[in-house]
Amino acid sequence: MTELSSPGRALPGILLGLSLTLAALAPPPAGAQEGADGASAAPDSTPGMMAEPRGGRSPAWRMPPMPAGMPMLPPLKGMTPDLGSFLPSADDPESLPDARYREVRRLSDGDTLSLEAMKVRRTIEGRTFTMYGFNGQYPGPLVEAPEDGTIVVEFTNELDMPSTVHWHGVRLDNRFDGVPDVTQEPVAPGESFTYHVHLPDPGIYWYHPHVRSDIQQDLGLYGNLNVRPPEQGYYNPVNREEVLILDDILLDGKGLFPYGRERALNALMGRFGNVFLVNGEPGYELTVDRGEVVRFFLTNVSATRTFNLHLGGARMKVVGADIGKFEREEWTKSLVIAPAQRYIVEARFPDAGTYAFTNRVQAIDHFAGEFYRQVDTLGTVSVRDRAAEEDHSEEFETLRSNEDVSDGIAPYREHFDDPVDHRLELTVRQDGLPQAMVAVMQMDTLFRPPVEWNDVMPMMNYLSTGRNVTWILREPETGRENMEIDWTFRQGEVSKIQIHNARRSLHPMQHPIHLHGQRFLVLSRDGERNGNLVWKDTVLIPVGSTVTLLLDPSNPGDWLLHCHISEHLEAGMKTVFTVEPSPGDSMRH
Amino acid sequence: MNGASNPPVGGTLALLGGAALVLSTAGFGGPNSASGPDGAAVCEAAPHRVDLESTGNAPGASGWMDLRFGNAPHGVAVTEDGSYRYEISVHVTSVPRNRGESTLVAWAATPNLDRHLNLGAVGDDGVVEGEVSWNKFLVFVTAESSASVETWQGPVLMKATSPSGNMHTMAGHGIFQQHGIGC
Numbered sequence: 016m017t018e019l020s021s022p023g024r025a026l027p028g029i030l031l032g033l034s035l036t037l038a039a040l041a042p043p044p045a046g047a048q049e050g051a052d053g054a055s056a057a058p059d060s061t062p063g064m065m066a067e068p069r070g071g072r073s074p075a076w077r078m079p080p081m082p083a084g085m086p087m088l089p090p091l092k093g094m095t096p097d098l099g100s101f102l103p104s105a106d107d108p109e110s111l112p113d114a115r116y117r118e119v120r121r122l123s124d125g126d127t128l129s130l131e132a133m134k135v136r137r138t139i140e141g142r143t144f145t146m147y148g149f150n151g152q153y154p155g156p157l158v159e160a161p162e163d164g165t166i167v168v169e170f171t172n173e174l175d176m177p178s179t180v181h182w183h184g185v186r187l188d189n190r191f192d193g194v195p196d197v198t199q200e201p202v203a204p205g206e207s208f209t210y211h212v213h214l215p216d217p218g219i220y221w222y223h224p225h226v227r228s229d230i231q232q233d234l235g236l237y238g239n240l241n242v243r244p245p246e247q248g249y250y251n252p253v254n255r256e257e258v259l260i261l262d263d264i265l266l267d268g269k270g271l272f273p274y275g276r277e278r279a280l281n282a283l284m285g286r287f288g289n290v291f292l293v294n295g296e297p298g299y300e301l302t303v304d305r306g307e308v309v310r311f312f313l314t315n316v317s318a319t320r321t322f323n324l325h326l327g328g329a330r331m332k333v334v335g336a337d338i339g340k341f342e343r344e345e346w347t348k349s350l351v352i353a354p355a356q357r358y359i360v361e362a363r364f365p366d367a368g369t370y371a372f373t374n375r376v377q378a379i380d381h382f383a384g385e386f387y388r389q390v391d392t393l394g395t396v397s398v399r400d401r402a403a404e405e406d407h408s409e410e411f412e413t414l415r416s417n418e419d420v421s422d423g424i425a426p427y428r429e430h431f432d433d434p435v436d437h438r439l440e441l442t443v444r445q446d447g448l449p450q451a452m453v454a455v456m457q458m459d460t461l462f463r464p465p466v467e468w469n470d471v472m473p474m475m476n477y478l479s480t481g482r483n484v485t486w487i488l489r490e491p492e493t494g495r496e497n498m499e500i501d502w503t504f505r506q507g508e509v510s511k512i513q514i515h516n517a518r519r520s521l522h523p524m525q526h527p528i529h530l531h532g533q534r535f536l537v538l539s540r541d542g543e544r545n546g547n548l549v550w551k552d553t554v555l556i557p558v559g560s561t562v563t564l565l566l567d568p569s570n571p572g573d574w575l576l577h578c579h580i581s582e583h584l585e586a587g588m589k590t591v592f593t594v595e596p597s598p599g600d601s602m603r604h
Numbered sequence: 605m606n607g608a609s610n611p612p613v614g615g616t617l618a619l620l621g622g623a624a625l626v627l628s629t630a631g632f633g634g635p636n637s638a639s640g641p642d643g644a645a646v647c648e649a650a651p652h653r654v655d656l657e658s659t660g661n662a663p664g665a666s667g668w669m670d671l672r673f674g675n676a677p678h679g680v681a682v683t684e685d686g687s688y689r690y691e692i693s694v695h696v697t698s699v700p701r702n703r704g705e706s707t708l709v710a711w712a713a714t715p716n717l718d719r720h721l722n723l724g725a726v727g728d729d730g731v732v733e734g735e736v737s738w739n740k741f742l743v744f745v746t747a748e749s750s751a752s753v754e755t756w757q758g759p760v761l762m763k764a765t766s767p768s769g770n771m772h773t774m775a776g777h778g779i780f781q782q783h784g785i786g787c
């Protein structure tokens with residue numbers, strides 16, 4: 016960590032038309048605390064939103080990990096967030112079960128799964144922490160279930176705070192969607208709830224809590240749900256399948272970096288981790304034979320990180336995304352996957368040797384005003400020098416057109432040119448951030464990176480919380496924001512939604528926007544029609560971009576729409592929309 | 605910005621020695637500046653639009669460039685190293701034609717000019733389109749004897765910087781100067 020010396024004297028005047036006054040060096044406003052242990056903030060009581068963990072530890076706030084060579088704004092030195100801190104704890108940590116690698120649960124229609132959210136001892140890079148796990152596993156059990164089946168999940172909450180389970184991307188019965196105070200009461204510590212999860216669509220899904228996901232999800236409560244289609248040949252023939260969950264976690268010399276107790280920490284950019292995890296472990300390793308074709312089911316469960324995945328030069332074919340397959344397969348050299356999104360890709364490893372599984376991004380050094388290349392290694396694929404038992408190279412080299420997908424979309428095409436029904440604009444508001452921090456952010460406004468690939472300002476991000484930052488969904492026509500927005504759809508009647516991520520705000524950022532319980536098509540980006548469609552539930556909207564979605568409101572009920580950056584959600588970026596039941600049969604199903 | 609009746613710019617220009625003649629193109633709009641009541645952009649389509657700045661070689665020349673993300677199955681177009689892939693369209697709306705070079709050619713180059721790309725000749729509609737895979741770059745229009753030159757040889761008439769070129773160097777910010785940065 017590199018720090019500049021503390022100021023202790025007045026700032027030298029005006030730069031770029033911005034006058035930085037002595038106020039920037041004055042004691043912090045009510046928003047931020049200086050040198051506190053973070054335990055003095057009053058609890059919040061917004062219904063259904065900010066479940067405050069009970070128990071746990073409240074360690075003194077400490078400086079966030081900073082990339083080597085990154086300086087810190089001197090006026091921010093010593094400042095701490097305006098929240099209490101939280102880390103999970105146990106009276107006797109030795110008594111907690113050691114977390115074990117996930118198990119695969121193959122369920123049939125009607126089968127029951129017991130799922131318990133619990134504390135575990137988890138070892139990462141040789142260091143042991145108190146974390147969370149479903150059934151004591153990391154990730155949670157990999158559930159395989161048949162398309163059109165229904166599984167019963169008996170959930171028990173053994174945490175110190177309320178929880179739920181949300182079945183991300185699944186168009187299931189509203190009462191089992193797992194959103195506290197919208198579809199169910201939060202499940203109190205020690206209590207249970209039974210979910211009936213109907214699985215209408217094949218594809219890769221995931222489950223996670225919807226209470227303080229900045230804490231609960233980050234500490235390990237997530238798992239995949241792989242919905243298998245009945246027909247052979249739905250996917251291409253491959254030598255093997257890998258179901259991978261991508262994540263990161265923030266550690267420093269003292270262990271897990273604390274979370275915000277009453278509200279989320281890192282509200283501006285979300286919590287970037289500094290240790291990369293694949294299926295809960297650093298250093299993913301896969302060994303295959305020469306020429307093997309591997310189908311990867313990828314899920315990004317990180318709080319905020321968008322990955323640009325690269326497989327050491329192995330050719331990658333994009334097969335599917337959130338809810339099933341694309342109309343057409345496409346080659347790609349790398350794959351961008353935002354929080355909560357899923358992709359299905361196939362890769363062939365033609366030569367013996369090692370292929371690095373990396374995240375390759377162009378990070379930004381704001382102090383130099385430059386981009387720089389950053390490569391994070393998530394793991395390796397080792398290819399033995401022996402031929403694969405079965406040769407699927409011919410099928411791999413063929414880009415398939417999925418007529419079943421196009422045929423399924425065909426009835427919706429007549430609505431592609433319909434006028435837009437609803438608009439949203441994405442922006443942010445601050446109230447109480449340290450003035451020096453605001454001043455710097457106001458200065459650097461002429462360029463807004465479309466995607467923040469890494470935490471370029473850890474100290475400023477650390478001081479931004481759910482108290483002093485509000486992320487906003489705004490309906491331009493009415494001026495309504497977040498939970499004030501009142502959208503009603505009718506089951507089976509498609510609707511066009513346009514979402515613009517405004518550049519002009521204090522700190523714009525990309526947003527992976529997720530709609531619960533429904534599916535949509537991304538018809539266009541920035542006015543350019545999308546020529547290769549796939550059903551989605553989460554769309555990444557870079558800064559300055561506009562997407563137009565065709566929503567298929569197929570499930571009645573009250574549903575959440577929100578940014579899936581955990582800290583943005585906890586900082587308000589959500590609304591509830593209603594799908595009213597069709598008076599007759601659904602026109603689409 | 606928008607001419608109504610003048611002939612189009614671009615393609616092969618007539619040789620008009622001597623007097624400057626400003627030509628304009630018709631039929632395409634100027635920079636989009638729609639905004640909401642609080643100043644936030646409310647855009648149907650939201651490319652980055654940057655005005656081309658005329659140089660001393662072509663006072664009065666005007667135009668702009670639009671940047672939008674390239675197409676990608678995963679929504680955000682980047683290279684395998686993470687550089688953004690932009691589709692770029694250069695629009696030339698007027699240019700004085702007082703020199704012998706016959707063809708307007710648009711270029712993209714890295715800021716230190718170690719790499720460059722011939723985007724092509726400006727068409728009769730005043731537009732040239734291409735793709736750029738750099739995070740920070742220059743775009744400029746030169747007058748050339750041929751559209752196929754590998755490196756510009758004629759005068760630079762207009763130029764612009766990608767929006768990322770406006771990224772500040774915070775090292776020059778006042779609150780850092782106490783650390784020996786600057787005078």
